[in-house]
Amino acid sequence: MKYVALVGSPNSGKTTLFNWLTGRRQRVVNYPGSTVDIAVGPVLENLSEKTFEILDTPGTYSLFPKSQDEEVTLRTLYNPQFQISKVILVIDSTQLDRQWHLLRQVQEAGFQVVVALTMSDLHAREKSMLSLEKVQSMAGCPVVAIDGRLGGGVRELVAQVAALPLPPVTPKPLAAWPVEKLQQVFRQGEELAKLAVGNRLQVFDQSGKWDRVLLHPLWGSLSFLLIMTALFSSIYWLAAPLMDFVDSFFGWSVEALHSRWGNGLLVNFFADGILAGAGAVLVFVPQILILFLGISFLEDSGYLARAATLIDRPLSKVGLNGKAFVPLLSGFACAVPAIMAARAIGSRKERWLATFIIPFMTCSARLPVYALLVGFLFPDDAFVAGLLMTGLYVGALVVGFVAAGFLNLLVHKQSSGFLLLELPLYRWPQPLVVLRNSMRRTRAYIEKTAPVILVLAISLWLLTTFPNYQLENETERLQGSYAASVGQWLEPAFKPMGGDWRVGVGLVTAFAAREVFVSSMAVLFSITDVDDEDSLRAGLLASMRKATFPDGRLVFTTASVSALLVFFMLALQCISTSAVAFREMGSASFAIAQLISMNVLAYLAAIVTYSVMS
């Protein structure tokens, strides 16, 4: 018995229990050939003499999945790698009547089960009855009450799991339940709930009072805007100093390597290839962690379901539903975790649509590029610059929704989506649970993106270093490099949008990560030995203003810079995004179609912008 699975309905307190069982040693497993990643961790040593690992499966209403993440639960249960025979079935004791059938399904499939009755603290607080004996005699398996606030009952739960005999036969997938059977089991659950659980708890009424404000036509919309603004501004303003810190740490390290060991080929490889590539991944970690903290907090409090409900109507106009809200919101930090979050959207069509338009959301990698180019257009007018910045955000959002609406028309005949969104009780989130969930998700993000970005960063380093690697001057080395040959070869393609071959190389290198464009420009326009970022930007802007084509025309004009902005607003220049879209949708043609159509759209829009403005 190496693995024991935690199975339960959404909002049953499963993740809180997982935290009590495993503490901080949780991680994400992701096995080959699938997109599944689930939280796993060994049971805390002080809880049990035998060691085994707990798998936290996504919440599911039944063993007959109706969304991608419910399928993950099912596939996990029957995955030969885990050989699961024992299940901890998490039932919210206040929802016993509604979650009873899940127990019967898991038992019928042949698993040995211990029931964890969560939220027992709610009964205790209201001095309401909760009879374990009655539940146990009906369930025919051990039942343990869990206090999610203080961790009561966790030790006994582990002991009961360890004491379970192995099942006589290997668990098998369930044969379908006819509706009559489901209803019959349901009635059994209702009967049991009447006997074993006291009257309706007051927390339900309190929760209803909150809804009277938070789902109110006026106050609800206002609080929605307020909460989202708070979340949104914290992923930018709160994260900014941390991101600067990471950025300058890597800048300093690269610098330190060079000053200690010079500019030999090997040093350059480690400093400018590997270390700079690692920096490109890690610079976004603070922001993604803060985003996950915010989302976990709202999720655990019960508000996120309300937010999704409020936004459902507008999203339904373009073929999406309220459940697409969190993925789209995450897209403003980074498309990679956003596309992973889209798994929770119920229907395939809506998940498909959301995944397609997520890269239109203004991710943070676009920010350094915007800052440079907007700074070029309006160096002295912060207000107009801010206005333009907002315009870029809104513009991309509008294009994204128009694209969704258009694609929705194309795929309209396929199944219609559904909402069916449960609104859980409002509860005060537990800080430790929120923190550990967010750290685990952040780590999964790093593990997903790091290899891709590193490989690409190293290839770009090779392309920009060779064949003239022996040259001391960085600009000369680059101008004679393979990357430059590619750029010059591609120059005719960049002409219509006003760029020369150097801009072309910048755009090509931006496929490693968009913000690489800025450092590429710095190298291409020979601003290398300034280490302070502000003066780097100032120096770069100054040399951009002087840059000319061979015939003496300026490369960077209002028209060509605007065209570049439009291009960055719409283009999918991110290999990690394509890789994750490919893995999540399980379809290369989806990822390729998305990559091509977004970039063609961006390219055409940039050409139009350039020709209209010049």
Added chain:
Amino acid sequence: MVPVINIPLNTERKVVDITAESVIRERLLEMGLAPGRGIRVLRRLPFGGPLIVQAGTLVVALRHSEASCVWVEAT
């Protein structure tokens, strides 16, 4: 028999039938919205947004298309 979408706010009615396509019907059953249970509409979100309905301890947001498939007793 009337669809739940047509009943006044905060009045409890008994669910008689659910006529949605099978996935939605099964999911509603699994969530705890079954014939024979009492159901009430807690609120309707503005601009044709979802209905918030309650059945026992279940509080769930339903779109109009979904709510019009849940039939309750006429009085």
